[in-house]
Amino acid sequence: MSGTAKRIEIQAAQRLKTLMRDYFLDLDEAARDPARRVAWCTSVGPCEILVAFGFATYFPENHGALLGAKKISHQLIPYAVSAGYCAESCSYMNSDIGAAIRGVSPLQDAYGVGGPPKPDLLVYSTNQCREVQDWFNFFGRRHDAPVLGVCPPTHLGDVTPAHVAFVRGELAGLIERIESQFGLKLAPGKLEETVARSSQASTLWRRVLETAGARPATLSFWDGLIHMAPVILMRGSPAAVAYYRELLAEMHDRVAQGVGAVPKERFRVYWEGMPVWPRVRDLSEKCFDLGVSVAASTYCNSWAFDEYDGGDPLEWMARTSISIFINRDEATKQAFLLEMMRRYELDGIIFHNARTCPNNTNSRFGMAQRLRDRCGLAVLVIDGDLSDQRFFSTAQTMTNLEAFVEQLEARRRPACAALVEEVAP
Amino acid sequence: MSRGRYVGIDAGSSATKCVVLDVAGDMLGQAVVPSGFDYAEAAAEALARAMAGVPLARRTVAYCVSTGYGRKNVRGADRQVTEITCHARGARQWYPQVRGIVDIGGQDTKVVWIDGRGELIDYRMNSKCAAGTGTFLESVAVRLGLPLTAIDELAMTSTARTVLNSYCTVFTGTEVIERIKAGEPRQDISMGLFRSIAARVFEMSAVRDGPLAATGGVVAHCRAMVRALEEIFGAPLLLPPLPQLAGAYGAALLAMELAGAEPVRAAERTADALGAAIPTEVRV
Numbered sequence: 070m071s072g073t074a075k076r077i078e079i080q081a082a083q084r085l086k087t088l089m090r091d092y093f094l095d096l097d098e099a100a101r102d103p104a105r106r107v108a109w110c111t112s113v114g115p116c117e118i119l120v121a122f123g124f125a126t127y128f129p130e131n132h133g134a135l136l137g138a139k140k141i142s143h144q145l146i147p148y149a150v151s152a153g154y155c156a157e158s159c160s161y162m163n164s165d166i167g168a169a170i171r172g173v174s175p176l177q178d179a180y181g182v183g184g185p186p187k188p189d190l191l192v193y194s195t196n197q198c199r200e201v202q203d204w205f206n207f208f209g210r211r212h213d214a215p216v217l218g219v220c221p222p223t224h225l226g227d228v229t230p231a232h233v234a235f236v237r238g239e240l241a242g243l244i245e246r247i248e249s250q251f252g253l254k255l256a257p258g259k260l261e262e263t264v265a266r267s268s269q270a271s272t273l274w275r276r277v278l279e280t281a282g283a284r285p286a287t288l289s290f291w292d293g294l295i296h297m298a299p300v301i302l303m304r305g306s307p308a309a310v311a312y313y314r315e316l317l318a319e320m321h322d323r324v325a326q327g328v329g330a331v332p333k334e335r336f337r338v339y340w341e342g343m344p345v346w347p348r349v350r351d352l353s354e355k356c357f358d359l360g361v362s363v364a365a366s367t368y369c370n371s372w373a374f375d376e377y378d379g380g381d382p383l384e385w386m387a388r389t390s391i392s393i394f395i396n397r398d399e400a401t402k403q404a405f406l407l408e409m410m411r412r413y414e415l416d417g418i419i420f421h422n423a424r425t426c427p428n429n430t431n432s433r434f435g436m437a438q439r440l441r442d443r444c445g446l447a448v449l450v451i452d453g454d455l456s457d458q459r460f461f462s463t464a465q466t467m468t469n470l471e472a473f474v475e476q477l478e479a480r481r482r483p484a485c486a487a488l489v490e491e492v493a494p
Numbered sequence: 495m496s497r498g499r500y501v502g503i504d505a506g507s508s509a510t511k512c513v514v515l516d517v518a519g520d521m522l523g524q525a526v527v528p529s530g531f532d533y534a535e536a537a538a539e540a541l542a543r544a545m546a547g548v549p550l551a552r553r554t555v556a557y558c559v560s561t562g563y564g565r566k567n568v569r570g571a572d573r574q575v576t577e578i579t580c581h582a583r584g585a586r587q588w589y590p591q592v593r594g595i596v597d598i599g600g601q602d603t604k605v606v607w608i609d610g611r612g613e614l615i616d617y618r619m620n621s622k623c624a625a626g627t628g629t630f631l632e633s634v635a636v637r638l639g640l641p642l643t644a645i646d647e648l649a650m651t652s653t654a655r656t657v658l659n660s661y662c663t664v665f666t667g668t669e670v671i672e673r674i675k676a677g678e679p680r681q682d683i684s685m686g687l688f689r690s691i692a693a694r695v696f697e698m699s700a701v702r703d704g705p706l707a708a709t710g711g712v713v714a715h716c717r718a719m720v721r722a723l724e725e726i727f728g729a730p731l732l733l734p735p736l737p738q739l740a741g742a743y744g745a746a747l748l749a750m751e752l753a754g755a756e757p758v759r760a761a762e763r764t765a766d767a768l769g770a771a772i773p774t775e776v777r778v
Contacts, residue, residue: 469578472617479613
């Protein structure tokens with residue numbers, strides 16, 4: 070057990086609270102100001118284009134996560150289901166649609182705003198899943214706002230120049246449609262500037278995550294779920310860049326001082342798949358108590374893009390949007406996971422089999438077994454969901470986690486015994 | 495090594511089981527009581543019953559490991575260990591050659607695979623669903639108005655290859671009624687129920703390499719469950735002498751090992767300190 074060592078809070082969290090408040094208040098103001106426009110965008114969608122055009126950008130997936138974290142998704146999903154959306158489709162989508170039908174939003178209590186800002190435009194990319202298309206179409210109809218989409222090639226092995234050129238063409242087409250729809254003209258250099266900021270924030274975020282390679286890990290997956298907000302919501306803004314500079318400096322201090330997310334770190338593991346938002350606190354505390362540091366994850370790395378080299382911004386956006394983990398084939402994903410296990414010196418991997426998110430669940434085609442059998446990794450698959458807590462059993466999951474640690478302990482024991490024998494005279 | 499007793503308590507969702515071992519690892523007593531609403535009380539009751547045959551002066555508890563769904567509620571346990579590890583440990587003590595353990599309990603079904611050294615290789619629990627658990631059988635039994643033992647007896651007389659098509663407890667109940675209406679023999683429907691559980695267990699089993707043992711209350715009480723598992727796994731099962739007590743037995747064995755690992759203990763306690771409500775005259 071990790072004993073009584075206390076959790077040391079990340080100081081930047083205070084700054085983050087202010088940042089988030091400013092972001093949502095500004096969105097609310099933009100929605101009410103006739104001179105400004107609001108665009109909704111998917112989380113790894115082409116938000117840099119929207120920012121460059123001057124739209125205030127809002128991300129419904131963040132709202133879906135908030136509904137899950139507030140433990141109210143399961144009360145809202147039935148309203149989406151009754152409106153014709155399958156109960157086993159994306160629980161972000163269903164709870165967000167249910168919330169709109171019911172007029173419910175965690176933003177009301179948190180920031181004193183009426184709820185999500187009314188969109189002038191909705192832009193999705195199916196590089197993450199097909200569900201976002203229908204999710205955005207629902208809200209497009211509801212708000213009588215245009216919905217524009219980018220549909221890149223999916224499940225890619227190698228990302229070829231042809232793939233990039235195709236998506237670049239789609240993005241260029243998106244710019245033309247926005248210009249024609251709203252009578253706007255993209256200012257010269259504006260997209261380059263926005264992409265450079267977006268890349269800067271993303272690169273800093275990656276460097277923050279990489280500090281978890283230290284022992285003990287500076288921050289955990291659970292911390293990452295909080296601190297990743299700016300790299301999703303505020304990509305392309307100076308505020309996001311400034312925030313990650315501050316956070317990175319704090320993480321470097323942590324490395325220098327030996328401060329970790331789990332001070333008495335016994336095991337280091339990887340989290341593959343979506344968070345279980347309604348149970349993040351429970352899972353985080355359980356891991357802390359067990360001395361388990363979730364030092365790396367696919368999810369938090371989903372916004373750690375390659376650096377922009379100053380060339381064609383649309384090409385960078387195209388390449389980035391189809392190179393992300395979720396858009397790759399099984400072999401590429403497996404290679405990525407193995408590299409992460411090696412880089413972060415991890416003891417095992419936890420797969421979250423999210424009931425309503427097949428596209429971001431990677432234990433459904435034998436990956437967990439392959440990693441265990443071929444690579445000797447300790448592997449755990451837990452059943453749950455990203456937002457709908459009805460698919461999650463706390464007791465069973467906690468037992469599974471404890472058994473996972475018992476397995477890791479047993480693995481370590483003979484290794485130590487062998488070492489003792491080896492050095493014995 | 496302490497001279498006291500080593501206690502394993504498996505606080506399951508339906509039944510609480512207790513095993514008491516002496517310093518040699520021999521079983522001095524065992525008990526199974528309903529878990530009811532109060533896991534702590536059930537654990538105390540199970541311990542009292544398991545200690546019934548032990549002379550009062552020798553009821554000192556050297557180390558206690560609790561396991562099962564209610565393991566955190568067992569008062570005074572020195573350590574909590576998951577039922578996954580405990581069932582594997584218990585089954586391995588009975589059958590050193592065992593590699594797979596299927597445990598079908600009231601709420602959980604587990605499939606555990608271990609290597610030749612007893613280390614966990616892989617384990618699976620049923621997802622948040624009653625399908626494939628004892629609760630599934632109990633639910634259908636209630637719907638049919640028969641005790642589980644009667645369904646087991648009926649199933650054992652079946653010669654057909656009936657398989658039910660539903661996993662879901664509710665849909666299975668409906669399917670059973672439909673098959674009754676269609677005139678299918680009751681014994682075949684009953685055997686189909688056990689095959690439904692066996693199919694779920696088989697799905698959870700990713701390794702399937704080496705001898706397989708079955709533990710848990712359902713296996714202890716239903717021969718048809720064993721039959722269905724042997725059919726689908728295509729091999730005879732190892733059946734421990736006390737399948738329902740495998741988890742508690744494993745917990746008691748781990749208690750011995752953990753006590754050995756921690757030879758210096760501040761003070762040994764009487765059984766009363768553990769259970770808080772252990773009567774001097776043990777109720778049976």
